[in-house]
Amino acid sequence: MSDEVRATGLDPARDHSRVSHLPQAGEGEGAGPRSGYEGGRGSARYPSHEGKAQDEPAPSAPVRREFRADSSALGTDLYGPTYAALDLGTNNCRLLVARATHDGFRVIDAFSRIIRLGEGITASGRLGEPAIGRAIEVLGICRDKMRNRGVTRSRLIATEACRLAENGGDFLNRVREDVGIELEVVDRETEALLAATGCTPLVDPDAEGAILFDIGGGSSEIARLATPKACRRGPPEPAIQGWTSLPLGVVTLAERHGGITVTREIFEAMVAEAASHIAPFARDHTPHAPTMHLLGTSGTVTTIAGVHLGLRRYDRRRVDGCWLKDDEVTAVMERLLAMSYDERVCNACIGAERADLVLAGCAILEAIRRAFPSGRLRVADRGLREGMLVQMMRADGVWREAGVS
Numbered sequence: 514m515s516d517e518v519r520a521t522g523l524d525p526a527r528d529h530s531r532v533s534h535l536p537q538a539g540e541g542e543g544a545g546p547r548s549g550y551e552g553g554r555g556s557a558r559y560p561s562h563e564g565k566a567q568d569e570p571a572p573s574a575p576v577r578r579e580f581r582a583d584s585s586a587l588g589t590d591l592y593g594p595t596y597a598a599l600d601l602g603t604n605n606c607r608l609l610v611a612r613a614t615h616d617g618f619r620v621i622d623a624f625s626r627i628i629r630l631g632e633g634i635t636a637s638g639r640l641g642e643p644a645i646g647r648a649i650e651v652l653g654i655c656r657d658k659m660r661n662r663g664v665t666r667s668r669l670i671a672t673e674a675c676r677l678a679e680n681g682g683d684f685l686n687r688v689r690e691d692v693g694i695e696l697e698v699v700d701r702e703t704e705a706l707l708a709a710t711g712c713t714p715l716v717d718p719d720a721e722g723a724i725l726f727d728i729g730g731g732s733s734e735i736a737r738l739a740t741p742k743a744c745r746r747g748p749p750e751p752a753i754q755g756w757t758s759l760p761l762g763v764v765t766l767a768e769r770h771g772g773i774t775v776t777r778e779i780f781e782a783m784v785a786e787a788a789s790h791i792a793p794f795a796r797d798h799t800p801h802a803p804t805m806h807l808l809g810t811s812g813t814v815t816t817i818a819g820v821h822l823g824l825r826r827y828d829r830r831r832v833d834g835c836w837l838k839d840d841e842v843t844a845v846m847e848r849l850l851a852m853s854y855d856e857r858v859c860n861a862c863i864g865a866e867r868a869d870l871v872l873a874g875c876a877i878l879e880a881i882r883r884a885f886p887s888g889r890l891r892v893a894d895r896g897l898r899e900g901m902l903v904q905m906m907r908a909d910g911v912w913r914e915a916g917v918s
C-alpha cells in the first residue's frame with residue numbers, strides 16, 4: 514500500500530494539540546496597550562498598524578450562516594470566544610470567523626479569493642513571485658478581518674502548494690514578516706480529517722455512510738465515512754473507515770492537459786490519470802451498500818450544483834446540502850464539455866477565474882463516480898474551515914459551557 518492510501522480510520526483528536534490560543538488584549542504581565550498578539554504555530558499575530566488591501570472591509574452586520582448538528586433547531590445565542598479558520602490552498606484562500614451556538618456555530622464574517630498560489634508549480638517546483646504577491650495581499654485582508662472581529666482563537670493552515678514548493682519555507686517566512694501571521698502546513702491526513710469533520714453533518718443518517726471527496730487545487734482527498742452517531746455536544750464526529758489523497762487537483766491537472774480548449778479526448782485523458790490514483794483505494798473501499806451516497810466538497814461540485822439549479826448568481830443557501838441525481842450530474846458535465854471557453858467565462862456560476870479549471874475538476878469527479886457508482890450526490894459548500902472551527906470549539910468545551918450535555 515502506498516503512502517497516499519490509508520485503510521484505517523483517523524483519530525478525530527489527532528490535531529487538537531496543534532491548535533493555538535491567541536491571547537486577549539491586555540493579557541499577561543503589564544496589561545497596558547499591546548502592539549500585537551503573539552501566537553504559536555498556525556496562529557495569528559495582529560499588528561497595531563492598519564493593514565492595506567481593504568477592498569473587502571468587514572461588514573458591520575453579522576453574516577447569517579449557520580452550521581448546526583440539527584438543521585431543525587436554530588441556535589440564536591452565541592457562546593465563547595471568537596474563532597477564525599483560514600485555509601490557504603493551491604487555488605483559493607478562504608477565511609471563516611465564527612462564534613459557537615448551542616449546537617454548532619454561526620459565521621459572522623467570511624472571505625474567499627482565488628489566488629492560484631500553486632500556479633506553475635507542476636513545471637517549476639516553486640511558488641512564483643506573482644502568486645506570492647497575490648497571497649501576501651489577500652492574507653493581509655484576512656489578518657485585518659480577524660483583528661476587526663476580535664478573534665482570540667484561530668487556526669491558519671496551508672496545504673498542497675506549500676507542501677510541495679521548494680521555496681515553501683521562504684514563503685512562510687515572508688508571510689510571517691510581511692503579514693504578521695504564522696501558517697501551519699498540514700499533511701494530507703490532517704486535510705482529509707478536517708474535510709470529514711466539516712462535512713459529516715451532511716451524511717444522510719438513513720444511508721449506509723458516504724464516500725466523501727474534496728477536489729482541491731493541488732491534491733484531492735477521498736474518505737469512506739460510516740453513518741455518524743448523534744452527538745449531544747455540538748456537531749457529530751466523523752466516522753472515517755478509510756482515506757486516500759490523490760497527488761493532483763484542478764490546477765495541476767489543467768496545467769498538464771490544458772484547461773481552455775478541452776476536447777472529449779483530453780477530458781478522458783484527465784479522467785484516466787485521476788482514475789489511476791483512485792484505483793488502489795477503490796479496490797478496498799468500493800461499498801456494497803445500496804444506500805451509500807457520494808458527498809462532495811469543492812468548487813467543482815458547487816459549480817455543478819449552481820449550473821444545474823440555473824442560478825443567475827451563486828447562492829450558498831441553495832447549494833449547500835442539495836442533492837443531485839446521477840443523471841443530473843452527467844447532464845451538467847455534458848453541458849460544460851459542450852461549452853466553449855468564452856461560454857464558460859460568461860456563465861454566472863463559473864466565471865473567468867474558474868473557466869479553465871472546471872473541466873479538470875469534472876474529470877476528477879467523473880473518475881470518482883466511475884470508481885464508486887452511486888445514484889445520488891450531496892453537495893457541500895463547507896469543508897476544511899468548518900472542520901477547524903468544530904475541532905477548536907470541541908477542544909475548548911464551548912458546547913458543554915453552553916449547557917449542552
